[in-house]
Amino acid sequence: MSLPILSRPTADPPTSALPPVPQSRHTRKSPVQRPSKLKTPSRPSVSPSNQGVSSTPELPTLKTTQNVRSLSTPQTVRKAVSIGQFPQPPPPHAISRPPSAASIASPTFSRKRVSEASRLSTPGTPKLKISPRHSDGSNLYRMSDTPSLLNAGISSSAVPLVDNKRASDGLSSVPSPPQSRSSSANGSYSTSATTFEEGDEDRGRCKDVSEELLGPKGVRGKEHKGNVTVSVRVRPDSNGHDSETAEGEWMVDGRRSLIAYRGKEGGDYHYDNVFGTYDDNAKVYDSAAKRLVRRVMEGYHGTVFAYGMTGTGKTFSMQGITSSPGVIPLAITDIFSYIRETAQREFLLRVSYLEIYNEKINDLLATPANGSSAPQEEIKLREDSRRGVYATPLKEEIVQSPTQLLRVIHRGDMARRTGSTQWNARSSRSHAVVQIVVESRERVPSGNSQESKRVAMLPSGVRVSTLSLIDLAGSERAADDRERQKEGAHINKSLLTLGTVISRLSASKDKNGAPIDKDGKHLPYRDSKLTRLLQGALSGSSLVSILCTIQIGASGSSTAATTHTMETLNTLKFAARAKNNIVSHAKKAVEEVGSGVNAGLLERYRSEIANLRSQLEHQKKSADAKEEKTEEVQMEREAAHRHEEQMLEMQLARTALKERIEHLNRLILCSKSTGVNSGMTSALGMHGRLSTGTVGDHGPPRSVKSPASHSTLGTLGPTVSRHPSMASIGAPPTFSPAADADEDEDPSDLGDGMASLQAQNRALQADLQDKNRYIATLEKRLLQARRSSHSRTSLGFSRMVQEEDDVQKHLEEKDAVIADLQKTVTVLRSAVRQRSNADMTPESSFSEFRSKKDIRILLDGEASEPVRPASPPESIGAPLTGATPLSLLSAQKSGDKKRKSVDEMSKMLDEMIQDKVESGHLVKGKSGSVRVPPRSTSTQRQHSRRASNDHAGPMPPLNTTISTIRERDFVQERVPATLPAKSLR
Numbered sequence: 011m012s013l014p015i016l017s018r019p020t021a022d023p024p025t026s027a028l029p030p031v032p033q034s035r036h037t038r039k040s041p042v043q044r045p046s047k048l049k050t051p052s053r054p055s056v057s058p059s060n061q062g063v064s065s066t067p068e069l070p071t072l073k074t075t076q077n078v079r080s081l082s083t084p085q086t087v088r089k090a091v092s093i094g095q096f097p098q099p100p101p102p103h104a105i106s107r108p109p110s111a112a113s114i115a116s117p118t119f120s121r122k123r124v125s126e127a128s129r130l131s132t133p134g135t136p137k138l139k140i141s142p143r144h145s146d147g148s149n150l151y152r153m154s155d156t157p158s159l160l161n162a163g164i165s166s167s168a169v170p171l172v173d174n175k176r177a178s179d180g181l182s183s184v185p186s187p188p189q190s191r192s193s194s195a196n197g198s199y200s201t202s203a204t205t206f207e208e209g210d211e212d213r214g215r216c217k218d219v220s221e222e223l224l225g226p227k228g229v230r231g232k233e234h235k236g237n238v239t240v241s242v243r244v245r246p247d248s249n250g251h252d253s254e255t256a257e258g259e260w261m262v263d264g265r266r267s268l269i270a271y272r273g274k275e276g277g278d279y280h281y282d283n284v285f286g287t288y289d290d291n292a293k294v295y296d297s298a299a300k301r302l303v304r305r306v307m308e309g310y311h312g313t314v315f316a317y318g319m320t321g322t323g324k325t326f327s328m329q330g331i332t333s334s335p336g337v338i339p340l341a342i343t344d345i346f347s348y349i350r351e352t353a354q355r356e357f358l359l360r361v362s363y364l365e366i367y368n369e370k371i372n373d374l375l376a377t378p379a380n381g382s383s384a385p386q387e388e389i390k391l392r393e394d395s396r397r398g399v400y401a402t403p404l405k406e407e408i409v410q411s412p413t414q415l416l417r418v419i420h421r422g423d424m425a426r427r428t429g430s431t432q433w434n435a436r437s438s439r440s441h442a443v444v445q446i447v448v449e450s451r452e453r454v455p456s457g458n459s460q461e462s463k464r465v466a467m468l469p470s471g472v473r474v475s476t477l478s479l480i481d482l483a484g485s486e487r488a489a490d491d492r493e494r495q496k497e498g499a500h501i502n503k504s505l506l507t508l509g510t511v512i513s514r515l516s517a518s519k520d521k522n523g524a525p526i527d528k529d530g531k532h533l534p535y536r537d538s539k540l541t542r543l544l545q546g547a548l549s550g551s552s553l554v555s556i557l558c559t560i561q562i563g564a565s566g567s568s569t570a571a572t573t574h575t576m577e578t579l580n581t582l583k584f585a586a587r588a589k590n591n592i593v594s595h596a597k598k599a600v601e602e603v604g605s606g607v608n609a610g611l612l613e614r615y616r617s618e619i620a621n622l623r624s625q626l627e628h629q630k631k632s633a634d635a636k637e638e639k640t641e642e643v644q645m646e647r648e649a650a651h652r653h654e655e656q657m658l659e660m661q662l663a664r665t666a667l668k669e670r671i672e673h674l675n676r677l678i679l680c681s682k683s684t685g686v687n688s689g690m691t692s693a694l695g696m697h698g699r700l701s702t703g704t705v706g707d708h709g710p711p712r713s714v715k716s717p718a719s720h721s722t723l724g725t726l727g728p729t730v731s732r733h734p735s736m737a738s739i740g741a742p743p744t745f746s747p748a749a750d751a752d753e754d755e756d757p758s759d760l761g762d763g764m765a766s767l768q769a770q771n772r773a774l775q776a777d778l779q780d781k782n783r784y785i786a787t788l789e790k791r792l793l794q795a796r797r798s799s800h801s802r803t804s805l806g807f808s809r810m811v812q813e814e815d816d817v818q819k820h821l822e823e824k825d826a827v828i829a830d831l832q833k834t835v836t837v838l839r840s841a842v843r844q845r846s847n848a849d850m851t852p853e854s855s856f857s858e859f860r861s862k863k864d865i866r867i868l869l870d871g872e873a874s875e876p877v878r879p880a881s882p883p884e885s886i887g888a889p890l891t892g893a894t895p896l897s898l899l900s901a902q903k904s905g906d907k908k909r910k911s912v913d914e915m916s917k918m919l920d921e922m923i924q925d926k927v928e929s930g931h932l933v934k935g936k937s938g939s940v941r942v943p944p945r946s947t948s949t950q951r952q953h954s955r956r957a958s959n960d961h962a963g964p965m966p967p968l969n970t971t972i973s974t975i976r977e978r979d980f981v982q983e984r985v986p987a988t989l990p991a992k993s994l995r
């Protein structure tokens with residue numbers, strides 16, 4: 011009989027979300043025996059065929075009255091597994107508890123189970139016999155009612171039978187009645203622990219049964235045994251026909267969890283669960299692993315492993331197929347259901363997946379996805395007191411959803427070593443270990459307030475538990491293939507070591523605490539990586555569920571059949587030893603507080619989150635402070651910038667003013683150098699002399715102004731001070747009489763008035779150009795100042811605007827001056843033209859001067875009053891009344907025409923100077939010199955104007971300067987530079 015050719019799941023993980031996880035777990039009932047078409051063996055109705063059991067003729071071996079339909083062909087049983095096609099979790103109203111008897115009694119449930127059974131059973135399946143209880147009690151023992159974490163809360167009440175009789179024909183896994191554990195003399199085994207159906211009274215209750223059991227009222231003496239569950243699953247025959255021998259030799263009673271072999275070395279084997287060929291993976295999971303998974307979620311360590319001969323259905327049971335997912339996917343679904351149901355705790359899940367292949371550990375999750383064959387870092391097993399034995403370095407992935415977890419495991423499955431053997435087309439060549447680490451922590455129920463939310467995050471102890479789901483490689487006979495032989499040798503060796511360890515397990519320990527066997531020898535955990543890795547579970551630190559798979563009724567040659575039977579018996583013995591010897595004293599993991607190396611990731615993440623939060627807050631604070639500082643600095647900078655701008659503008663304005671002043675000064679010097687200033691000075695000197703000397707020479711002096719002004723003029727003295735210029739401010743130099751004399755006595759001046767005028771004209775033109783250039787410069791600066799003033803927001807803005815206005819005013823005044831000068835130039839030009847006629851009558855001269863005077867008046871806009879007639883020159887200082895310039899000029903007809911006209915002009919100048927003195931633009935010194943009044947406040951200026959004293963002051967204000975310039979310009983205009991100094995005297 012050949013074994014079926016099977017294939018491993020190849021489908022990709024699902025992309026769609028898993029179905030919703032149930033919110034309640036109180037409605038799904040415990041799995042109980044399902045109704046079957048097979049007849050339930052009953053003690054009274056002993057089948058006659060039982061007589062044929064040779065090995066134990068005395069035992070009535072009951073045959074099922076109806077043959078179990080053989081399972082569908084195994085070739086099609088193992089289809090590609092698609093995670094998306096895993097069974098949907100029960101709806102919210104359903105619970106994950108096994109169906110109760112009550113639910114079984116319902117027609118719907120019965121129909122479903124019946125149809126499942128009929129689907130799985132195929133004609134040809136070995137007829138399984140149900141062994142009744144031994145009548146003599148020698149080979150069959152009742153299992154003791156030992157409550158445990160894995161059957162916690164289960165009462166020993168009998169399961170109600172459908173229609174008052176066992177619905178199962180023995181293929182169901184309804185636990186047997188309590189029996190005491192013992193082994194029969196002829197090799198029959200039974201286990202002390204048993205699983206019990208939950209009584210109706212427990213259904214719907216969600217109580218912490220472990221607490222109940224571990225509490226003072228718990229059966230402490232027996233609980234440890236109860237923490238180990240051993241189940242045996244019988245795989246359907248692969249080819250559909252069964253041997254009569256096998257049929258006669260084997261009896262499987264699922265209801266009583268019994269497998270009996272009536273052949274050589276036969277006996278009855280009792281376990282916690284016996285699954286028949288019709289039991290599907292859901293049933294296996296519910297009975298053998300579900301409770302353990304729940305306990306792991308509560309904080310216990312748990313290990314589920316499948317053990318058995320190659321091809322007997324270990325991988326099938328652990329991974330499952332599309333239509334019947336196995337223990338691993340169902341556990342994953344359950345884990346997440348539990349998390350959803352447990353609102354009072356928060357969880358963190360991480361998963362790792364390794365294989366032990368040829369005594370080497372490979373990380374199945376670390377395999378590069380792109381297929382690159384980079385050598386993996388060697389994974390070693392280490393041990394510490396807290397974690398026990400563990401593999402490192404191992405990749406762990408944190409998962410947040412069932413889909414994600416299934417995908418990770420699927421990835422590992424794909425990386426696992428498999429190969430074709432004579433017995434299994436896709437045989438697992440390695441032991442595969444999925445480890446799901448569950449970290450959980452109590453959550454303080456959070457209210458709506460921010461405070462309570464914060465409190466909810468307060469750190470509490472983190473509990474870390476591990477669920478190990480192990481699919482062992484199958485024991486096998488020597489294969490033909492070399493590689494398979496080598497693999498098989500390693501597999502067999504490790505399984506042998508496992509068996510040895512289990513067989514020698516005892517509660518004894520040496521003085522160092524190392525486990526020893528009954529003979530005081532050390533247990534050979536280190537002989538294989540598998541036993542080393544399972545050390546914690548085997549030595550009792552975790553809950554254990556062992557699922558042993560067998561196949562009975564193997565076809566083939568009689569030798570093969572014998573070998574097969576021997577292997578099956580070995581598996582059964584292994585299972586029995588495991589149940590008898592493994593003592594679990596699993597305890598709930600202690601909640602660890604703190605964020606040290608030993609703390610779970612959950613705590614580390616929490617503390618990291620808290621750290622990051624505080625860092626964030628700190629950074630935010632410092633950022634705020636920085637921002638504030640930056641703002642301050644920015645404001646300071648802006649203020650400084652504004653200040654700079656203001657300073658710049660002020661500087662510009664000051665520079666402009668200074669330049670203007672310098673320029674004007676230059677002009678004055680320039681005029682001097684070209685004779686203009688000297689002419690003016692000469693004129694003034696002339697005027698001085700005119701005021702004093704001319705009185706004697708030409709009769710009483712006449713003033714063209716008021717008597718007051720005349721008297722003022724009289725104080726000018728014999729030497730007229732030089733016209734004040736910027737250079738003369740503060741210490742106005744006066745021309746010494748000698749210098750004056752030198753200048754005045756220059757005969758060329760007298761003889762070449764025309765040339766002087768032309769020179770003056772040139773100088774004025776140059777001056778005009780200078781001024782134009784200067785205006786352009788000022789305009790440019792003004793433009794710059796305006797531009798920068800746009801950006802001003804400082805407090806000094808208004809002040810600057812004010813200053814700018816002042817500057818503007820000054821500029822306007824300067825413009826007016828320039829206009830004056832231009833006009834003056836025009837007038838001078840015309841004067842030059844007139845002089846060129848050389849025929850100048852006093853009248854014409856007077857009219858010319860008069861017109862100039864008018865022009866001046868017009869330009870200055872100040873002296874609007876008409877020129878008054880000159881005063882009679884009786885005395886110096888006396889008011890000149892009754893004389894007009896015309897009369898004056900007429901009286902001197904006898905003199906040189908030019909001299910006369912000069913006198914006229916002198917008079918006119920005198921008059922103008924007097925005007926200026928009166929208006930405060932000029933002050934007269936005691937000696938009769940004329941100066942610009944000192945710089946002073948407006949009040950002082952007014953006072954100065956009134957007092958007309960000779961106080962010399964500091965630099966005059968700009969207005970004064972401008973006025974002075976105007977005066978000077980006017981004087982220049984009026985007094986030709988070529989006027990002979992002598993004549994002025």
Ligand SMILES: Nc1ncnc2c1ncn2[C@@H]1O[C@H](COP(=O)(O)OP(=O)(O)OP(=O)(O)O)[C@@H](O)[C@H]1O
Pocket residue numbers: 014015016017081084085087088089244245246287318319320321322323324325326327434436437438439482483484485559
């Ligand atoms: N209970 C079962 N019902 C139907 N088919 C099954 C059952 N058990 C196993 N099979 C089928 O038997 C074949 C072998 O199963 P599986 O690969 O799970 O055996 P195994 O014990 O894991 O073998 P190995 O140790 O060589 O890996 C598969 O095709 C599988 O589909």
